[in-house]
Amino acid sequence: MSKIGFIGTGVMGKSIIRNMMKNNLSVNVYNRTKSKTDDLVAEGAVWYDTPKAIAEASDIIFTMVGFPSDVEGVYFNETGIFQADLTGKIVVDLTTSTPTLAEKIAKKAAEVGAHALDAPVSGGDLGAKNGTLTIMVGGDQESYDTVLPIFKTFGKTFMLHGSAGKGQHTKMANQLMIAGTMTGLTEMLVYANATGLTLEKVLETVGGGSAANWSLSNYGPRILKEDYTPGFFVKHFIKDLKIALDEAKKLDLPLPATQKATELYESLADKGFENDGTQALIKLWWTDGKQPTNKN
Template sequence: MKRIGFVGTGVMGASMALNLLRAGYEVLIYTRTKAKARKLLQEGAVWQEDIKQLAETVDVVITMVGYPSDVEELYLGEYGILATLKPGKLAIDMTTSSPMLAKKIANEAKEADIDVLDAPVSGGDVGAKNGSLTIMVGGDEAAFNKAKPLFERLGQNVILQGAAGSGQHTKMVNQIAIASNMIGVTEAIVYAEAAGLNPERVLASISFGAAQSWSLSNLAPRVFKNDFTPGFFIKHFIKDMRIALDEANKMAIDLPGLKLAEKMYQTLADQGLSEKGTQALINYYSRQI
């Protein structure tokens, strides 16, 4: 699998595609806004005018887009990936999307003799740049083994979780854990500042104790600098939390911590902060940008 089609070159997708380019793969790219792909084109990626043109000639398609509706259009549209990718080829959706949609795509792909994996990631912009993402995979083991060399160029923690949809369910577990953790990290910062402590010194102490977490180590320093540049957009986090809440409702489980986090982030979105990073939660506590 030397020829890769990559769809979606946003905050994370661009770095992921670049890592594949630098690993020696031929990368064909498509995104709705060509300007976002300028750096990749300068690095040697080949622009494609539409999905059909891209999917017809590659060994594998990787998608990293925004919403389940985008995924559905890409895969199940009249001229989408499943309609144009050749039998025996592989498609990997790395978008955080709906588990039910992942299963639907996998079922239709099977009819077309195409292997499909749902493989959402965690690690933010830093993990995407460094090739150190956690990749949570759902699908057939044979397809997973076929894709593993690609995954190893993108991440360091790559685990097959089970059948189609299992990768997306695992990502929901990840987002549920992050949602409440971000509230804890943010309130810890608010408390430290109100107590007149030096936030950096506090972070140096608690980052190595029982309070340590990825969000504390990677996002708290950005908060101290009033840096709300998105490693992960608030609007996409809200989308993820709503998927998780919908799935929880289907399983008849109540997740009050997740409900609270979704409400808090929606408040920020209503204030015009939907395209800030998730660390902008500090603004819920009346800090000004």
């Protein structure tokens, strides 16, 4: 049985690791803040003190960190993954990062006798907890086939989209769609409330028609409960949207709706809500995210 390494035990990573262990996989863990792995270690994970050490002790190494700069450090710095002997091993980056960095990691992996997959995920904290994430993969078929049984421990939908970087491009397409559904959900609730409608009824009705979508069914109820804890951080969504806009610029492809969504989320972050979940966008209309009493 392959030994699994996992670097990054945040909101998503921790749930993914638990699903791996529920499926009898042995998981070695590292996180920049060691205390964030204490509960996992108590549950059976094994702590290592550097990404290099994780790579040396593992056959398949997963990474899930915050930003492309974090990915770069985990792989390339002096205690990074590429300081280990990776011959015959597979590295899998679950972080939403840049296609260019995915290609760089794959090139370096090939040079040292290893393989790399870029495999960003979608589905938020609930998808990670429930083992129902969507996994979008770039890389070679053989490595994908090797890792697929592990993907199945925490995902429900998975597909290889092509060579290195294609997983990240697919995730960018996903985030473009999410930008639309989150802004649409927010403005729908603001409008419905202002017209005197009962929002619980609106969510149920709209969710049964052609406007049904994941953001509506998962984040609509959270907003009505004034629950803005992060299934996905505002700051990370801004990062994703900026990557998508940068990639679109390289293609000379205007994306005005995504540009506007990015500006709205940047305004939200500027107000101090960057560590809230993406459903907190409604705080641009509702003070502190509290549903105002309608006058109609």
